[in-house]
Amino acid sequence: MIDKYYNEIKNNFIDDEIYSKVKDYSKEKHRVETYYKNGKLLNDAENHYGENIIKKYSKNLIKEVNKKYNERTLRRMRQFYRKFCNVKWSTMSTKLSWSHYTELLPIKNEDEMMYYYNLCINQHIDVRSLREKIKNSEYRRLPIETRNKIILDDKLEVKDLVPNPILIRNKNNIEIVTEKALHNLILEDIESFMKELGNSFSFIGSEYKIKIGERNYYIDLLLFNIKFNCYVVIELKVTEFKAEYISQVQKYINYIDRNVKEQFNNDTMGILICKRENRFVIEYCSDERIAVREYELA
Numbered sequence: 001m002i003d004k005y006y007n008e009i010k011n012n013f014i015d016d017e018i019y020s021k022v023k024d025y026s027k028e029k030h031r032v033e034t035y036y037k038n039g040k041l042l043n044d045a046e047n048h049y050g051e052n053i054i055k056k057y058s059k060n061l062i063k064e065v066n067k068k069y070n071e072r073t074l075r076r077m078r079q080f081y082r083k084f085c086n087v088k089w090s091t092m093s094t095k096l097s098w099s100h101y102t103e104l105l106p107i108k109n110e111d112e113m114m115y116y117y118n119l120c121i122n123q124h125i126d127v128r129s130l131r132e133k134i135k136n137s138e139y140r141r142l143p144i145e146t147r148n149k150i151i152l153d154d155k156l157e158v159k160d161l162v163p164n165p166i167l168i169r170n171k172n173n174i175e176i177v178t179e180k181a182l183h184n185l186i187l188e189d190i191e192s193f194m195k196e197l198g199n200s201f202s203f204i205g206s207e208y209k210i211k212i213g214e215r216n217y218y219i220d221l222l223l224f225n226i227k228f229n230c231y232v233v234i235e236l237k238v239t240e241f242k243a244e245y246i247s248q249v250q251k252y253i254n255y256i257d258r259n260v261k262e263q264f265n266n267d268t269m270g271i272l273i274c275k276r277e278n279r280f281v282i283e284y285c286s287d288e289r290i291a292v293r294e295y296e297l298a
């Protein structure tokens with residue numbers, strides 16, 4: 001005898017199969033809602049009948065509705081309900097697809113999963129980009145301080161979201177021995193590099209020329225972050241971090257603040273990218289405006 005849970009689950013799936021063919025514009029939202037509802041029913045049925053009930057349901061659903069409703073898929077729906085039953089449903093159902101959730105659900109660390117979930121919601125990230133971020137361990141490369149800020153919902157700054165190490169694409173396995181070579185490698189795929197730094201970066205200039213006194217200087221990369229409304233100075237080094245690198249970036253930041261930024265812009269930030277950081281040296285010459293990060297070729 002098939003119980004009430006099964007009948008409701010089956011009818012929900014049949015309804016979704018029909019809906020997906022008739023109302024293409026909103027079928028993904030309907031699918032997520034259906035899988036969430038059935039995840040709850042599966043959870044309730046398991047509590048009532050025991051764990052083996054999902055296996056029984058799957059056999060019948062494969063025969064009566066669609067072969068895609070196998071045991072693994074049903075367990076994923078149950079997991080979906082359990083993971084997100086305390087999250088505001090209106091946000092979930094309208095912003096993310098089921099494909100997004102299939103990427104998120106295998107993440108065991110709750111804080112890590114919610115980081116990517118909120119990233120998708122706030123930045124409208126597609127499934128391919130989400131998969132790439134998870135694959136590249138973006139969350140785990142964030143500083144511990146940033147992770148704590150995210151968990152506590154504290155205010156974030158540009159530098160908080162810059163991972164460590166920064167992954168720089170090197171498709172042709174070019175040997176990087178000079179700053180110029182690293183610079184050119186970044187310029188080959190500047191869009192990817194800016195996405196790696198975080199969200200909302202736009203490109204202002206490469207080897208951006210400034211003049212201090214009678215001497216010309218060149219900022220490796222000058223970016224602007226739209227979300228944080230500030231210029232961002234990027235300095236590249238292919239050696240271990242040295243104390244004098246900080247003063248160099250400070251000089252560039254001060255110049256941009258005094259001569260380039262508008263009154264309505266926030267203070268300029270700096271990102272110093274080097275082959276290896278040196279925590280002992282950084283501790284004694286740090287500047288809150290500057291993030292020091294290592295780079296890694298990928």
